[in-house]
Amino acid sequence: MRIGDLAEKSGLSTDTLRYYEKIGLLPRALRDAGGRRVYDETILRWIDFLDRLKATGMGIRDRLRYAELRTKGGASLTERREMLEAHRRKVAGDIAKLTDMLDVLDDKVELYRKMEAGETVDPAFESCARTEHGSQPVVKDQSFDHSTSTRAPADAKSQP
Amino acid sequence: MRIGDLAEKSGLSTDTLRYYEKIGLLPRALRDAGGRRVYDETILRWIDFLDRLKATGMGIRDRLRYAELRTKGGASLTERREMLEAHRRKVAGDIAKLTDMLDVLDDKVELYRKMEAGETVDPAFESCARTEHGSQPVVKDQSFDHSTSTRAPADAKSQP
DNA sequence: CTACCGGTTGGAGTGCACTCCAGGTCAAGC
DNA sequence: GCTTGACCTGGAGTGCACTCCAACCGGTAG
Numbered sequence: 001m002r003i004g005d006l007a008e009k010s011g012l013s014t015d016t017l018r019y020y021e022k023i024g025l026l027p028r029a030l031r032d033a034g035g036r037r038v039y040d041e042t043i044l045r046w047i048d049f050l051d052r053l054k055a056t057g058m059g060i061r062d063r064l065r066y067a068e069l070r071t072k073g074g075a076s077l078t079e080r081r082e083m084l085e086a087h088r089r090k091v092a093g094d095i096a097k098l099t100d101m102l103d104v105l106d107d108k109v110e111l112y113r114k115m116e117a118g119e120t121v122d123p124a125f126e127s128c129a130r131t132e133h134g135s136q137p138v139v140k141d142q143s144f145d146h147s148t149s150t151r152a153p154a155d156a157k158s159q160p
Numbered sequence: 161m162r163i164g165d166l167a168e169k170s171g172l173s174t175d176t177l178r179y180y181e182k183i184g185l186l187p188r189a190l191r192d193a194g195g196r197r198v199y200d201e202t203i204l205r206w207i208d209f210l211d212r213l214k215a216t217g218m219g220i221r222d223r224l225r226y227a228e229l230r231t232k233g234g235a236s237l238t239e240r241r242e243m244l245e246a247h248r249r250k251v252a253g254d255i256a257k258l259t260d261m262l263d264v265l266d267d268k269v270e271l272y273r274k275m276e277a278g279e280t281v282d283p284a285f286e287s288c289a290r291t292e293h294g295s296q297p298v299v300k301d302q303s304f305d306h307s308t309s310t311r312a313p314a315d316a317k318s319q320p
Numbered sequence: 321c322t323a324c325c326g327g328t329t330g331g332a333g334t335g336c337a338c339t340c341c342a343g344g345t346c347a348a349g350c
Numbered sequence: 351g352c353t354t355g356a357c358c359t360g361g362a363g364t365g366c367a368c369t370c371c372a373a374c375c376g377g378t379a380g
Contacts (some may be wrong), residue, residue: 014327015369023367034376050263056261060367074275081272088265092343095258101216104209105248106271112241115234120323164356174357175339183337194346196357220337 001039005027010047023060025050025067056091161199163189170207183220185210185227216251 007014020026021037026047029037053063066083069076167174180186181197186207200207213223226243229236 002327013369016367018328019368034327036376052261052264054367056258077272077276079277081269084265084269084272088262088269091258091261095255095262098216098255100249101212102255104212105244105251109241109244109248112237112244116241118239131292135262145203162357173339176337178358179338189325193355214337 001041002032003037006039006047009044011051011152012047020050024064025060027071033135053087056087057094058087058090062087161201162192163169163197163199166199166203166207169204171211172207182208184224185220187231206295213247216247217254222247 003014003017006012007017010017012020013087017026021028026043029039032038050063050067053066054060058066062083066080069080069083163174163177166172167177170177172180177186181188186203188200189203192198210223210227213226214220222243224238229240229243230240
């Protein structure tokens, strides 16, 4: 498999694949007689996992660190596990944040619908969209880190 | 309230607040006799909502568009609602993606723990972490857009 | 033989979202 | 009166994550 095929199968551009190799996210590829990169299917698993780490908000630095550890083999298992556990906590926190936002959006959409229909909105509830006001993380889950969402002093309104 | 106080209350830096005003995310603030920005509390609601849009992955362009619509008042209600509905679909998709990733991470952490404990992993399951394999979105929700996650051809393994 | 396609390299350019800085103004406290 | 500190402006700089480009090379089809 050459870089074009891999690009197609992985969904990344050839430029991105070369860039990833340059910075060390992908191992240096074997070359054919003409100096062209040759890949086997297994690389797809790694790319797929990298992609997931990225899609779930892990920055390039951490992905790089993880890739680096991976090349060191078994000795790095513990550190890799710790990285994944830390990422798991971040992901769980993000899910909670997004789930909260879903409620906020639903309320706001509801309000806008009413206003579009010409209903007069009680001044006391004008522009009101239920926000955090201490809503507990919705994910029923033990190892969960709220540190990322402990920030807003729970203002209950939001002007449209 | 001057910009320093607002920075403290909102969690944004004074530079960011001025930058937001410059690009139009925040309305041009009133000034005191000395030309300094003066804010009232209501701006916090707007900043808070902007912050949520950002935290849930809305880019500055769209936030800008929304802010622009907001200044146009009631005539823009429908478009604003449509934007929020589109964002809701994105957020719901993101939650599904993150929830999938949670499972992947749990499996990988589990595997690493076993390997750390010295258990020999069956070669057939070596480096195996259950991935998507068609897991339905976990969010029990009707108006949901999978378009963002219809991408990977479900490769079941991922080299650690 | 040559046109063309897909690959190679190093390096420059892009877009986002800030972040920092120089050089200046203003109001209040000592 | 002078210092201090918060604020002002315009513009430059930063970090991330690509993305594009010029100039070149190698294999294959017509």
